[in-house]
Amino acid sequence: DTDMAGPLVFCLVQGFCLMFSGKLFFGYVFGFGVVGCVSMYTVVNLMNHAGTTAIDIYRVFSVLGYCLLPIVVLSAFTIIFD
Numbered sequence: 001d002t003d004m005a006g007p008l009v010f011c012l013v014q015g016f017c018l019m020f021s022g023k024l025f026f027g028y029v030f031g032f033g034v035v036g037c038v039s040m041y042t043v044v045n046l047m048n049h050a051g052t053t054a055i056d057i058y059r060v061f062s063v064l065g066y067c068l069l070p071i072v073v074l075s076a077f078t079i080i081f082d
Helices: 005-020 026-046 057-066 069-081
Strands: none
Touching: 005 026, 005 057, 005 069, 026 057
8 A cells, every 4th residue: 555644744854853953955865765766666666577566656655755764763863862
């Protein structure tokens, strides 16, 4: 299932954490994330030999977006304890 609400919230929270820490490099960070998701989508679909079921890009964004949770938690801890 594709769930885009969680990854979007994590991206927004990460953006706020970057803003509160004084680093305003949103374009580089999120651009790198989009390029990584598109690259992962390409690699996964190229590895699909059967060709019957392709992984859509929304699933890749969802899975990689939920992987942002530890990064968001660590950046929030850095703001609180710094």
